[in-house]
Amino acid sequence: MSSLVDSVSVLKGVGQKRLTALNKLGINTINDLLTYFPRRYDDLSLKDLSTAVDGQKVTVKGQVITAPTLTFFGRKKSRLSFRLKINDQIYGVTFFNQPWLKKQLVLEAAVIIFGTFNQNRNQIQGMKVLNGDKSDTYDSIYPSNKAVKQATIKQLIQLAFNQYENQLVDIVPDWLRRKYRLESFHDTIKNIHFPDSPVAAKKAFRTAKFMEFFLFAMKIQILKATHRKPDSHATIDYDTKQITDFQQGLSFSLTQSQKKVVDEILHDLKRPIEMNRLLQGDVGSGKTVVAAIAILAAISSGKQAAIMAPTEILAEQHANSFAKMFADFDINIALLTGATSALARRAMLPSIQSGEVNLIVGTHALFQDQVDYQNLGLAVIDEQHRFGVNQRQALRQKGTSTNMLAMTATPIPRTLAITMYGDMDVSVIDELPKGRKPIKTTWITSAKTDSALGFVKKQLEAGNQVYVVTPLIEESEAVDVKNAMAIFERFKAIFEPKFTVGLLHGRMSNQEKDDAMTDFKDNQFQVLVATTVIEVGVDVANANTMLIFDADHFGLAQLHQLRGRVGRGSKQSYCILIADPRNEIGKKRMKAISSSTDGFFLSQKDLELRGQGDITGLKQSGLPDFKVADPVGDLNILTVANQEAQNITINDDWQKKPENVQLAKYLKYNQTITTD
Numbered sequence: 050m051s052s053l054v055d056s057v058s059v060l061k062g063v064g065q066k067r068l069t070a071l072n073k074l075g076i077n078t079i080n081d082l083l084t085y086f087p088r089r090y091d092d093l094s095l096k097d098l099s100t101a102v103d104g105q106k107v108t109v110k111g112q113v114i115t116a117p118t119l120t121f122f123g124r125k126k127s128r129l130s131f132r133l134k135i136n137d138q139i140y141g142v143t144f145f146n147q148p149w150l151k152k153q154l155v156l157e158a159a160v161i162i163f164g165t166f167n168q169n170r171n172q173i174q175g176m177k178v179l180n181g182d183k184s185d186t187y188d189s190i191y192p193s194n195k196a197v198k199q200a201t202i203k204q205l206i207q208l209a210f211n212q213y214e215n216q217l218v219d220i221v222p223d224w225l226r227r228k229y230r231l232e233s234f235h236d237t238i239k240n241i242h243f244p245d246s247p248v249a250a251k252k253a254f255r256t257a258k259f260m261e262f263f264l265f266a267m268k269i270q271i272l273k274a275t276h277r278k279p280d281s282h283a284t285i286d287y288d289t290k291q292i293t294d295f296q297q298g299l300s301f302s303l304t305q306s307q308k309k310v311v312d313e314i315l316h317d318l319k320r321p322i323e324m325n326r327l328l329q330g331d332v333g334s335g336k337t338v339v340a341a342i343a344i345l346a347a348i349s350s351g352k353q354a355a356i357m358a359p360t361e362i363l364a365e366q367h368a369n370s371f372a373k374m375f376a377d378f379d380i381n382i383a384l385l386t387g388a389t390s391a392l393a394r395r396a397m398l399p400s401i402q403s404g405e406v407n408l409i410v411g412t413h414a415l416f417q418d419q420v421d422y423q424n425l426g427l428a429v430i431d432e433q434h435r436f437g438v439n440q441r442q443a444l445r446q447k448g449t450s451t452n453m454l455a456m457t458a459t460p461i462p463r464t465l466a467i468t469m470y471g472d473m474d475v476s477v478i479d480e481l482p483k484g485r486k487p488i489k490t491t492w493i494t495s496a497k498t499d500s501a502l503g504f505v506k507k508q509l510e511a512g513n514q515v516y517v518v519t520p521l522i523e524e525s526e527a528v529d530v531k532n533a534m535a536i537f538e539r540f541k542a543i544f545e546p547k548f549t550v551g552l553l554h555g556r557m558s559n560q561e562k563d564d565a566m567t568d569f570k571d572n573q574f575q576v577l578v579a580t581t582v583i584e585v586g587v588d589v590a591n592a593n594t595m596l597i598f599d600a601d602h603f604g605l606a607q608l609h610q611l612r613g614r615v616g617r618g619s620k621q622s623y624c625i626l627i628a629d630p631r632n633e634i635g636k637k638r639m640k641a642i643s644s645s646t647d648g649f650f651l652s653q654k655d656l657e658l659r660g661q662g663d664i665t666g667l668k669q670s671g672l673p674d675f676k677v678a679d680p681v682g683d684l685n686i687l688t689v690a691n692q693e694a695q696n697i698t699i700n701d702d703w704q705k706k707p708e709n710v711q712l713a714k715y716l717k718y719n720q721t722i723t724t725d
Contacts, residue, residue, distance in 0.1 A: 053080040053216050054718075060208050062201075070196035071205075082209050083217075083238050085202070086257065086677050087189035090250060093163060093179060094186075098135060103168035108179070110161045111135035117154045129154075133162065133173070144175040153178050163188075187244050206242050214239075220715045221260055222708045225693060231256040255686075258678040262687045265675070266694035267716055269471035274698065277322045282450035285318035285426055287346035291378065295345055298377060299338070306480035307335050313476050314343050314454065318427075324452035330478030331648040332458045332613025333485060337367070339478070340429050341374050343454055348380055348407045352426025355409040357416075357444055359432050361386040362563045366588070367431070368410040375408075385411035385420070388559065416443040424448065430455040458610065461652060467680075467691050479649070487646045488616040490624040492600070492639040501596060501625045502543065508623070509548050509575055514592040516614055517578045519554075520599035536598065537578040549574035555582050581607070583614055590618035600626035600642075601635045605655035609648050634658050656681050 051059075057076055058068045076082050096107040117131040129144040129151055142162060144150055154160060164175040191202045217235040219226065226233070232240065232253055237260070240253035292315070296303065303311065310328065317324040330336040344354040356371075358364040368384040375382070383397050383406040400406040404423030409415060425448030445451045455473070493501060505515050517540060519533040533554045541550045551574035553565040562582065569577045570589050577583070577592075581603075595615045600608060608626070616622035626643065630636045641654045680687055697703050697712075704713035 051213065051216065053078065053083070053213060055079050055213075057082050057205070057209075060205055060212075062208075063205070067197070067201075070194070074192070074194065074197060079209050079213050079216075082206060083213070083242075084257075084676060085191065085206070086241055086254075087191050089190050090244065090247065091163060091176075091188040091190060092247070093188050095161075098138070098140070098166065101166050101168070103166065105166050106163070106176075107166045107173070108161060108163045109133070109135055109140075109173065110159065111140070113154050113156055113158055113160055114139070116156050117151050119148055119151050121148075129175075133160070139171075141170070141172040142175050143172065147175075150175075150178055187247065187250065189242055189244075210238065210242065218711055220711050221263060222697075222712060224708060225263075229259060229689070231259055234260070254677065258683050258686050259690055261675055261678045262683070262690035263694060264715070264719075266467070266471065266691040267698070267712070268719075269467075269691075270694050270698040271716065273472045279321050280323060280450050281321045283323040283452060284321045285347050285352065285452065286350045287315070287318060288349035291345060291349045292342060295342065295374075295378070299374075301482065303338070304335065304478070304480045304482060306478045307339055310339055310476040310478055311342050313474075314339070315346060317474070318343070318346055318452060323450055324427075324454065325473050326454050327461075327473040327475045328454060328456045328478070329461060329475065330456070330458060331481070332610060333481060333617060334458075334478040335482055336456050336458070336478060337370060338374070340431075340454065340456060341371060343427060344371070344408060344429065345375070345378065345380075347427035347452070348378075350426065352424050353401075353404060353407045353409065353422050353448075354427040354429065355411070355415050355422070355425060355444065355447070356429040356431060358410070358412060360562075361388050361412055361559055362566055363431065364410055364412050365563075371408060371410065380408050381406045382408045382410060385409055385414045387412060387414055388563075389414065413440065416440070416447055420447070422447050425451050427452045427454065432457060458613065458648075467687055471691070477649075485616065486619070486621050488612055488622045488624050490612065490626065490643045490646070492626045492628060492643045494629050495627055498627055501627060504623075504625065505576075505594060505596060506544070508594045509544065512591075513594060513620065514569065514572065514589060515576050516583065516592055516595040517576060518583070518595065518597040518611055519578060519580055520602060532598075533578060533580050540576055540578055544576060548576060550576040550578060553577060553579040553582060555580055581611065583611070588617045589614070593618070593620045593622040595622075595624045596627065597624065598627050601628040601630040601639060605638055605642055605651045605658075606648070608642050609646075609651050612642075 056068075056078060057063055057071055058065075059079075063071070071077075071082075074085070076085055091106060093108045095110055096105075098107065098109060101107050111133040112135075113131055114134045115132040117129055120128045120130075122128070125146070127146055127148045129148060131142055131154060133140050133142050142164070161179040162173060162175050163177050163179060164173040166173055189203065191199060193199050193202055214235060217233075217238055219234050221231065221234075225231070231237075237253045237256045240249045241257060244250035244253065310330075314324070314326060314328075317326060328336055328339065330339075340356065344356065347354040356367055358367055364384060364386050368382055371380075372382055381400070383401060385394070385397060385401075389397070389411075397406065398419060398421070401409055402421045402423060409422075414420070428444045428448070428451050430444070430453070445453055508515060517536060519536050533552065537550060537552045544550055551565055551569055553562060553569075557565070565577070566583075568574060569592075572591060592615050595612060597603070597608065597611060603611070612624045615624065626639060628635070628639055630639055638655070638658055641651060641658075645651055678686065697709065700706075703709055
């Protein structure tokens with residue numbers, strides 16, 4: 050029995066050679082072929098050149114009035130030229146690298162040409178010669194290569210549609226299609242490949258986008274459900290009194306946003322299901338104290354907790370912060386990093402294994418083979434985008450039923466929250482603690498650098514400290530260091546001996562980096578010239594000003610993250626961006642970061658302006674590979690499709706409902722999520 054999963058080799062004209070070529074285009078099955086969508090359409094209806102504009106693609110009918118001349122030049126290059134009479138007007142027509150068309154162009158004969166109109170020269174650069182006396186169709190143009198031509202793809206799609214159109218059953222439930230006025234799967238495929246108007250094609254593409262997002266979201270919900278298998282060992286039966294005492298003992302009150310997030314986490318921990326939660330919060334929003342409450346909850350139930358940070362200095366800062374916060378509680382803290390001495394490590398490991406140490410703070414060292422835990426109930430990952438999936442999983446697997454709390458200060462736009470972290474529950478702290486003043490951000494061109502240096506001098510004279518971030522040169526740490534050294538020398542010449550200038554860059558050893566940050570924190574020097582290694586770093590409350598050179602080389606999310614190094618205290622803080630953007634997108638990005646301190650707005654803006662390949666300033670991997678839908682441009686469709694998938698799967702027996710039979714059947718055989 051024929052099926053959409055049949056190999057394209059069943060089609061007439063597809064031998065082994067053509068099959069291999071189609072496979073390279075990602076076309077393996079009939080379904081792949083029918084969902085191999087056009088990248089654009091050419092409107093082949095006849096145009097009146099008197100109303101056409103320069104550069105417009107046009108279809109015209111005229112009479113060949115000069116014999117076509119064919120000229121060869123270079124290797125395999127040619128030019129075919131002739132004159133065409135259209136409504137008593139004469140136009141020059143040129144075809145490049147299509148010498149075979151000469152046979153189709155007969156002197157005095159009528160011909161239909163599709164090409165680009167050059168109004169100034171009264172010429173048409175031809176793209177194709179159309180057959181027939183008239184043309185009123187829309188021609189689908191597909192991605193192709195040398196091995197598989199346009200005509201072949203069109204021919205095979207027509208063949209496949211004719212033979213398999215009865216197999217194009219609806220996967221999206223009828224009620225959902227009616228709700229959003231979507232087409233049937235059959236009509237969607239038909240009107241995408243063979244539209245009779247632009248409106249028909251647009252409507253079909255809208256359905257195809259929804260369908261692609263919806264099926265992806267359904268797969269995510271199924272994946273989420275597999276993480277939520279009942280597991281009584283995952284339950285954290287915490288001591289409510291200890292949690293209350295801890296919160297009352299703080300020198301500040303939690304914001305409403307923090308309280309909401311704490312409730313979500315504590316609710317998760319009580320359940321007999323492993324928690325898999327992503328905590329998003331802007332720089333300085335108070336994620337650490339929320340993590341502390343989760344850690345206390347785990348420890349109060351007799352389990353261990355671990356928190357993994359991307360750098361040794363950040364791990365050390367966490368260890369110190371938790372030691373102060375938990376001073377009145379029975380919590381033993383160990384700091385385990387690559388810098389931990391062999392002697393200290395040998396003494397520490399048995400205490401971790403026995404459970405005597407119940408909070409372990411560290412870096413990648415936490416999940417090394419020699420480190421055994423007695424009962425790891427909670428794993429907290431700080432700055433989770435700095436760790437790979439396997440690293441996060443390696444720490445989680447140190448326990449038998451470990452709850453996971455991943456934290457990030459890099460705001461993740463809704464697009465990526467759905468597509469990359471859809472299997473996680475997401476909590477958001479969207480409110481800064483009281484007393485924090487928004488950072489004032491200014492964008493200036495390099496011509497005004499002297500005025501920025503004057504401002505820096507005033508801040509230093511007022512007793513404040515200053516970060517200076519050096520230009521980012523892609524893929525070249527050596528050049529980054531050279532830039533840092535040059536700016537370091539420049540600032541020393543300007544500000545020393547009255548103020549001391551320090552240096553921090555990626556080529557330094559971990560110890561040297563730690564020493565530089567510690568000295569800056571202790572006000573041993575007042576200006577810190579640094580590369581982006583300070584993006585995730587220690588809090589220096591006295592640092593209230595940041596100067597960023599060549600700011601347009603950074604992503605918006607990364608600039609926002611860097612800017613978050615200042616504004617840690619109660620003083621007014623400033624960020625000065627020095628940039629000479631070369632294009633409009635660069636200018637828009639500088640205006641966006643100058644006008645907003647909302648990290649979520651900026652990360653979405655970054656996604657729109659720069660594309661989804663570069664969000665945190667580092668290339669993202671694992672993004673879903675959508676055929677027709679665009680997670681950025683079609684965010685509204687993505688959001689709606691995702692919500693509907695959640696609404697369906699909230700019922701455990703959704704697969705058994707009559708309206709979901711085809712959907713369940715499809716997902717049973719297509720549960721893999723494709724990523725690029």
